[in-house]
Amino acid sequence: AQTVTQSQPEMSVQEAETVTLSCTYDTSESDYYLFWYKQPPSRQMILVIRQEAYKQQNATENRFSVNFQKAAKSFSLKISDSQLGDAAMYFCAYRSATGTYKYIFGTGTRLKVLA
């Protein structure tokens, strides 16, 4: 069975600085997708970025980028130029490319942004 681990329960970053959130996963599959979701206090689940495992190039969305290391099964999220609105819970998620496509989530990292 696949598992997703987020080892940082909480992180802090100064406004305008850069922070990296860690995520590791375990799978025997070769084809899958990885996602980062943001959950602010409003409880919405907002898709931040996604990565296809077959792509070697790291995904980038504006200030958000990932460092995808397939051999190491690592999928970290880098937030550049942090803003107060980035404060939220961040969840890493895995989804197989076959089967029922259900998500497997990590336990989350709470990000605090300091003014």
Added chain:
Amino acid sequence: NAGVMQNPRHLVRRRGQEARLRCSPMKGHSHVYWYRQLPEEGLKFMVYLQKENIIDESGMPKERFSAEFPKEGPSILRIQQVVRGDSAAYFCASSPRTGGSNQPQHFGDGTRLSIL
């Protein structure tokens, strides 16, 4: 273009009562997933449905929980004889029929269930 709609936003029940949570997927989406989020935890998969079919219910508790997605109307997650441990946020997500695994799931805002 409305997103995934869940209602109610908050639901309060007493122990032993029934809870019904509703989810209307995005327009054009025919796949629905239910997840449960306990306090300070990540989301856990419960069940995956397509119209009139349960595809994967491997995350559903064996008793008291059921789900349906009828041909017409929203998907319903039903919890009978609720207990304190059922208190959680329940999220629904939907994805389109075409596109397969490449399509991300779109989440609703969740229903927070509180058991007195």
